Amino acid sequence: MKNTNCEELKQQLVDGIRMLENIEHIDFNGHFSVRIPETEYILINSAEASRCSLTVENIIAIDLSGNIVDGKGRPPNEYPLHTQIFKRRKDVQAIAHTHPRWSTLFTIAKVPLRPVIIQGAVLGTIPVFSKSHSISNVEIADELAEKLADHQIALLKAHGAVITGQSIIETFVRSVFLEENAQRQYMASQLGYAHSLEEEEIVSMATFIWQSRNIQKVWDYHRSKLK
Incomplete structure (x- = not known):
């Protein structure tokens, strides 16, 4: 699986994961995956690898049953979260499972997260998965995928978030906007x-904000801060 496109995806995935760790959306846990085009395989970070010092050697390829098809290591325990959403949502190309501080507070307090800043306009309706469990088996992952339905983001009660996109870059930027909106809503509520x-x-801000040049600008800004 050593083709140019796959190697570029691996590096982009590494950058995305390190950037999520850098802005504290993930820590020693958390994972990010992307479809390998024209295959039934996905790339995902291995369970053992440190998220802050990740390299392409820590990215593995698995099939939609969780079997390793390329690379060393094992997939994260919650790999079904990714595979079951990919099976259900052909439009989704990348998935991040994060543990964001501000967004998760709203699930603990049972307060609806609403669009309060212009970046929040792109988030859409955000369902909350009410079971506070590890998404580590097919049955609960299927329930989560059903709850996500055709939304781009779902929050997991007292746990974290699931964020999807058409690309690694889109998915990362949604994570950034989700946390920015949640923090501002919390601070304003004080x-x-x-x-x-x-x-x-x-409607108008979602159209304005969610343009490729704006999405790329957010990605480039955070990527420039990687050491």
């Missing part, structure tokens, strides 16, 4: 009620 954007603002 002053009073945190007001949502108006419906017309959500």
